[in-house]
Amino acid sequence: NAGVMQNPRHLVRRRGQEARLRCSPMKGHSHVYWYRQLPEEGLKFMVYLQKENIIDESGMPKERFSAEFPKEGPSILRIQQVVRGDSAAYFCASSERRSPGELFFGEGSRLTVL
Amino acid sequence: AQTVTQSQPEMSVQEAETVTLSCTYDTSENNYYLFWYKQPPSRQMILVIRQEAYKQQNATENRFSVNFQKAAKSFSLKISDSQLGDTAMYFCASGAQGGSEKLVFGKGTKLTVNP
Numbered sequence: 001n002a003g004v005m006q007n008p009r010h011l012v013r014r015r016g017q018e019a020r021l022r023c024s025p026m027k028g029h030s031h032v033y034w035y036r037q038l039p040e041e042g043l044k045f046m047v048y049l050q051k052e053n054i055i056d057e058s059g060m061p062k063e064r065f066s067a068e069f070p071k072e073g074p075s076i077l078r079i080q081q082v083v084r085g086d087s088a089a090y091f092c093a094s095s096e097r098r099s100p101g102e103l104f105f106g107e108g109s110r111l112t113v114l
Numbered sequence: 115a116q117t118v119t120q121s122q123p124e125m126s127v128q129e130a131e132t133v134t135l136s137c138t139y140d141t142s143e144n145n146y147y148l149f150w151y152k153q154p155p156s157r158q159m160i161l162v163i164r165q166e167a168y169k170q171q172n173a174t175e176n177r178f179s180v181n182f183q184k185a186a187k188s189f190s191l192k193i194s195d196s197q198l199g200d201t202a203m204y205f206c207a208s209g210a211q212g213g214s215e216k217l218v219f220g221k222g223t224k225l226t227v228n229p
Contacts, residue, residue, distance in 0.1 A: 042219030
């Protein structure tokens with residue numbers, strides 16, 4: 001059973017460009033979470049999605065950031081018009097049900113904004 | 115709101131010895147979970163141990179055990195017989211049960227196991 005797959009592992013963008021990060025949850029998991037990790041910091045919750053629904057986006061910046069988890073295909077975290085402060089590691093986690101502690105994390109996508 | 119505090123930015127231990135990592139938390143939830151995650155240089159987050167707050171018995175996973183002091187809101191991790199592969203960042207986290215699904219993480223403790 002493949003784990004949570006994230007790609008790309010590394011992404012470099014110039015200021016003003018768009019970044020798209022993808023996450024395929026573990027097989028059978030319908031709950032996806034995105035976290036951001038800034039250097040020397042712990043993970044910060046961004047958004048929680050189920051298939052086709054955003055359940056909790058309280059950690060998402062109000063502008064430029066969006067997330068989706070379509071019926072088919074991976075979850076996408078999209079960052080428009082990136083700025084240097086967006087440079088971070090973005091982690092996706094999935095779970096089989098709505099319960100903390102059953103999260104399985106991917107290896108993260110490291111975004112570098114030049 | 116939940117907060118998690120790890121007061122030890124870095125720690126080191128000699129191989130085969132025991133080390134304890136500290137964590138305190140604050141939550142208004144009645145039912146919650148506490149976790150320790152390990153993040154090795156590969157950066158993948160790996161669950162080390164989990165504790166349900168309603169359970170009085172401290173969780174144990176092989177060489178890893180916790181000291182859960184609910185009244186003091188303390189949740190320390192003890193690693194026995196430390197191994198070189200234990201070198202990693204360790205994050206304490208809390209999550210509410212039955213409500214918000216998000217985990218709140220501390221800033222982490224960098225543990226180095228020396229040969």
